[in-house]
Amino acid sequence: MARQRATELQLSENELVVARNELDTLRDQVYVLKCAIADVEADLDPTVDPTTRDFKAALNWLLKAAKPLAEDQIHPSPSCAA
Secondary structure (H helix, E strand, C coil): HHHHHHCCCCCCCCCECCCCHHHHHHHHHHHHHHHHHHHHHHHHCHCCCCCHHHHHHHHHHHHHHHHHHHHHCCCCCHHCCC
16 A cells, blocks of 8 residues: 555655654754764763763763664654555
8 A cells, every 4th residue: 555655646665755743853863862972972082081970971861862763663654654
């Protein structure tokens, strides 16, 4: 059914219709991850001699930012599945 609907919409094999809110959520999650990476890089600057507590806090922040991306799935838009 999805292939038939994609043909009707003239989508190529490399195109996918995604609900706007799912795309916005994905973009937000990527932004948070980018910020976490920048924060961790700054916090773990070797010239500052980070402590074990610093490493743990940085790792926790990075995991907190990365998990939603790892767990989330994008689904085809309901309007295209019909």
